[in-house]
Each structure stands twice: as structure tokens, then as C-alpha cells.
Amino acid sequence: EDKVVQSPLSLVVHEGDTVTLNCSYEVTNFRSLLWYKQEKKAPTFLFMLTSSGIEKKSGRLSSILDKKELFSILNITATQTGDSAVYLCAGGTSYGKLTFGQGTILTVHP
Amino acid sequence: SAVISQKPSRDICQRGTSLTIQCQVDSQVTMMFWYRQQPGQSLTLIATANQGSEATYESGFVIDKFPISRPNLTFSTLTVSNMSPEDSSIYLCSVEVPTRYNEQFFGPGTRLTVL
Numbered sequence: 517e518d519k520v521v522q523s524p525l526s527l528v529v530h531e532g533d534t535v536t537l538n539c540s541y542e543v544t545n546f547r548s549l550l551w552y553k554q555e556k557k558a559p560t561f562l563f564m565l566t567s568s569g570i571e572k573k574s575g576r577l578s579s580i581l582d583k584k585e586l587f588s589i590l591n592i593t594a595t596q597t598g599d600s601a602v603y604l605c606a607g608g609t610s611y612g613k614l615t616f617g618q619g620t621i622l623t624v625h626p
Numbered sequence: 627s628a629v630i631s632q633k634p635s636r637d638i639c640q641r642g643t644s645l646t647i648q649c650q651v652d653s654q655v656t657m658m659f660w661y662r663q664q665p666g667q668s669l670t671l672i673a674t675a676n677q678g679s680e681a682t683y684e685s686g687f688v689i690d691k692f693p694i695s696r697p698n699l700t701f702s703t704l705t706v707s708n709m710s711p712e713d714s715s716i717y718l719c720s721v722e723v724p725t726r727y728n729e730q731f732f733g734p735g736t737r738l739t740v741l
Contacts, residue, residue: 606669
């Protein structure tokens with residue numbers, strides 16, 4: 517059975533801090549690793565990673581994948597209160613299925 | 627990305643009844659999916675909605691409980707049948723962006739409460 521594990525499960529920081537969120541996966545027929553941000557109902561897409569060692573960046577967010585160690589990290593620098601959300605990672609297979617991790621609840625205090 | 631709408635956005639239902647959730651996409655997509663997110667939990671895939679054939683269900687989910695229709699490439703429905711309080715969840719549909727395999731965009735979700 518496919519499995520995705522995130523750590524930590526929750527994190528409380530102050531504005532301006534840098535955070536690193538972790539995601540490990542065991543996914544048969546693995547194709548990609550995805551990160552989503554969930555604030556209310558619908559998760560919003562952040563990154564999709566398919567190649568090892570190539571960092572993807574979007575503003576203060578960046579992510580990288582290690583396909584040898586079956587691991588990904590999501591970094592957020594200079595955190596803001598608007599970054600408070602649940603961050604989900606998911607392993608995607610070659611036939612389209614996504615398996616989600618439990619999520620990391622990030623709380624950023626002013 | 628695709629624009630996805632779901633109806634209803636929320637509902638409160640009595641146990642034993644059924645609710646049908648609609649998912650509409652603004653463009654044709656091959657892959658559509660239905661997920662459940664129970665309170666405080668992550669997303670769990672219920673099934674892949676296949677156009678023109680039966681849905682493909684994940685382990686633990688069955689067609690009698692969660693019948694799915696996919697009459698065309700822009701629309702799907704999920705029915706939650708014979709509901710119990712344990713079915714109280716957010717139900718989300720998602721679509722895979724054509725040519726960007728695995729990249730899924732989610733609808734706004736339907737928050738279901740069963741009394």
C-alpha cells in the first residue's frame with residue numbers, strides 16, 4: 517500500500533522565521549511529488565517535482581526532491597501570517613493516483 | 627489551470643438519506659477524481675471517475691455506497707448513499723491538467739454533515 521508521511525505534524529513560528537517541512541514517501545509506480553496548501557476547503561497547488569535535485573522556487577517558497585532517499589522538503593523563508601495553513605504533500609503514480617500525507621499544520625504568529 | 631465548481635457547497639442531511647454532489651469543469655479533462663476529507667484528516671481518494679465506463683474505486687470504497695457518474699469530459703457526480711454520521715466530511719472533486727500528468731486541481735469542496 518502506498519504511504520506518504522509528513523513531519524512535523526504541526527509547527528508554530530513567528531513572522532520572519534524560516535521553516536522546513538518534510539515529506540517521505542513509499543509509492544509504487546512513482547511519477548511525481550506534489551505540494552499543496554490548504555487554508556479552508558480546497559487545496560491549492562504549489563509545486564510538482566519529478567526530478568531529483570532540481571529545486572523549484574516560487575517567491576519565498578521552494579522545494580526539492582530526493583528520489584534516492586524517497587524524500588522531499590518544502591522551505592518557506594521570511595514567513596508571514598498569511599502562510600498559516602495546512603501543507604499537504606502527495607505522491608503521484610504513473611496512472612494518475614495521488615496519495616496524500618497527513619499534512620503539516622503551520623501557524624505563523626505576528 | 628481549470629476552473630472547477632461543485633454543488634452544493636454544503637449540506638446537512640438526515641441519516642439514511644442520499645446526497646448527490648455535482649462537479650463541473652470549464653474545459654474538457656480526461657481524468658477526474660473524488661476525494662473525501664474527514665474532520666482533522668488528510669485527503670483520501672474515493673475513486674477515479676472514468677468517462678464512458680464505470681468508476682475505479684479505491685480499497686475501502688464501493689459503488690453501492692458511492693455511485694459515480696461521468697457522462698462527459700466536463701461533468702461528474704458523486705452520490706453518498708444511505709448516509710450515517712460517519713459520512714460527515716468534505717468531499718472534493720479534482721481534475722488532472724491535460725499534458726501535466728499528476729498535477730491535479732481541486733474544486734471548492736462540499737461540506738456534508740449527517741445528523
